[in-house]
Amino acid sequence: MSGVRALRVYLLLAGAAFRAEFQYRGNLFINILGGLFYQGVGLAFIWAVLDRFGQVGGWGLSEIAFLYGLRLTAHGLWLLPGHQLVHIDEVVIEGEYDRYLIRPVSPLVQLLTRRLRLSALGDLAGGAVLLALASARAPVDWSPGAVGFLLLAVMGGALVEGSLQLAASALAFRMKQVAPIKFAIDMIFSDFGNYPLKIFGTAAGFGLTFVFPLAFVAYLPATVLLDREDELAVPVWLGWGAPVAGVLLMYAAYRFWERQTRSYESSGH
Amino acid sequence: MKAHLACARMEFRVALTYRSSYLSTFVMMLLQIYLLTVVWSAFYDGREEMDGIPLATMTAYATLSTLQYTLVNPWRSSPIEQRVREGKVAVDLLRPIGFPGQMLSGQVGWVSASVPVLLVALPFALLIGAGSAPASVAAGFAYPLALLGALLVSQLLGLLLGMVAFWTLEVSGALMAYRFVAQFFSGALVPLWFMPGPVRAAAQWLPFQATAYTPAAIYLGQAEGTGILAALGVQCAWVVVLGALAALVWSRARQRVLSQGG
Numbered sequence: 333m334s335g336v337r338a339l340r341v342y343l344l345l346a347g348a349a350f351r352a353e354f355q356y357r358g359n360l361f362i363n364i365l366g367g368l369f370y371q372g373v374g375l376a377f378i379w380a381v382l383d384r385f386g387q388v389g390g391w392g393l394s395e396i397a398f399l400y401g402l403r404l405t406a407h408g409l410w411l412l413p414g415h416q417l418v419h420i421d422e423v424v425i426e427g428e429y430d431r432y433l434i435r436p437v438s439p440l441v442q443l444l445t446r447r448l449r450l451s452a453l454g455d456l457a458g459g460a461v462l463l464a465l466a467s468a469r470a471p472v473d474w475s476p477g478a479v480g481f482l483l484l485a486v487m488g489g490a491l492v493e494g495s496l497q498l499a500a501s502a503l504a505f506r507m508k509q510v511a512p513i514k515f516a517i518d519m520i521f522s523d524f525g526n527y528p529l530k531i532f533g534t535a536a537g538f539g540l541t542f543v544f545p546l547a548f549v550a551y552l553p554a555t556v557l558l559d560r561e562d563e564l565a566v567p568v569w570l571g572w573g574a575p576v577a578g579v580l581l582m583y584a585a586y587r588f589w590e591r592q593t594r595s596y597e598s599s600g601h
Numbered sequence: 602m603k604a605h606l607a608c609a610r611m612e613f614r615v616a617l618t619y620r621s622s623y624l625s626t627f628v629m630m631l632l633q634i635y636l637l638t639v640v641w642s643a644f645y646d647g648r649e650e651m652d653g654i655p656l657a658t659m660t661a662y663a664t665l666s667t668l669q670y671t672l673v674n675p676w677r678s679s680p681i682e683q684r685v686r687e688g689k690v691a692v693d694l695l696r697p698i699g700f701p702g703q704m705l706s707g708q709v710g711w712v713s714a715s716v717p718v719l720l721v722a723l724p725f726a727l728l729i730g731a732g733s734a735p736a737s738v739a740a741g742f743a744y745p746l747a748l749l750g751a752l753l754v755s756q757l758l759g760l761l762l763g764m765v766a767f768w769t770l771e772v773s774g775a776l777m778a779y780r781f782v783a784q785f786f787s788g789a790l791v792p793l794w795f796m797p798g799p800v801r802a803a804a805q806w807l808p809f810q811a812t813a814y815t816p817a818a819i820y821l822g823q824a825e826g827t828g829i830l831a832a833l834g835v836q837c838a839w840v841v842v843l844g845a846l847a848a849l850v851w852s853r854a855r856q857r858v859l860s861q862g863g
Contacts, residue, residue, distance in 0.1 A: 359774060362775050366773070367777075369782065373781040373782075380800060381644055383797045387646075388644050389643050512624045515629065519633075527640060527643070531643035
């Protein structure tokens, strides 16, 4: 199936899911609030402690807020289309995947559009507002190039997080139950991603860059934008190249997903 | 009493069937302890102490409060919402013991299913984070009491919140928002002693600190002598207030169920 057609079908199905979700406006609003509070607590923790300690790893509140905003925007940008992967376990176990196989649309597109969780809009909006506020206060020279890099970095970050979730979801075809793995991945992105990586020390820092690519989501791009290249344990070009890492990882994850789907065995309907 | 025990046993078994959530509880708890330990060390940045709190006390606090949190504030704060939504509440009401009692003992059974995970995780937690003996003999004796108090306060809060389901059926978003506000003000992440002034004042006047901060602070000697008694007294007061409130709300909620035809 061609990419253009897949995109068109995706937008069509996502539009339908959006309209379905929009029927329950009150609930939608409250769910967005719920999502915002989840992220707000992490920020409240850092704010409260920084109020006393001043800095962490040499980063002050405005720099941490920038890092947080970048990470959160990328997270929201990924979550809006990708949330339904959360349900991969039940889709595989209960044989809902059977249905996807008999329709003339990519099963992954059908999975992603089975519903739309608009609470991700809360993460996205919260992240964007935080990022905008923090960008104004952070010591960054906002040339058009820097703004462009920031936008690419957000998209790259979304792809990095998405690629890991997609790869973990692909394991469901063999392992059946991958929710705990995916929760842990989500937690590492959401909680570990808010701090400058150098506080974790050399070994964990290396692991969180090359084994679990957390650094590419926000830390590396934020470090080069904030002119803090000196603290990097990796070459600077890796920081500027972070958005590319997202594209490569997502490509690899998608290939992995395609391979794993062949292991699907129906539960029988 | 026997009937309540049966309710507890039933929910204990239900909780045990969610094996994968068991595993994720374990992994997340250890990750959280690791993260908090690293982050607090980075905040201290070589300083011996901050406001009289040494780093070792802080990491021990983070370890203890994370372990406690799993036990005292499980992700399901009350079974009521689910039972109302699925209509099982009708069966519950037909049972010859009171509804709030059934729900409370059921939830206690559910919560106690995390005890085995905690026991297995404890050595790992001490390895990753930091352990410490109780600050004093008094602290050692008061800690179990404070933990019980924390459990009671959080159960009553969960019960109250769960009963909201009798009025509005869909509460997941609101529950989520509530959870995170409660988590922050409980002191599970930032102990009250490091909160900025106005926030600390708010935390002191809210019931949530009784569910996490109080037992950990007692254990680590941050509340001493009469301070321990005062902290336990505050917990008791909250148990009484929330218990009375729960009784009141239940008397209203019950009318509500009857008017729906049960």
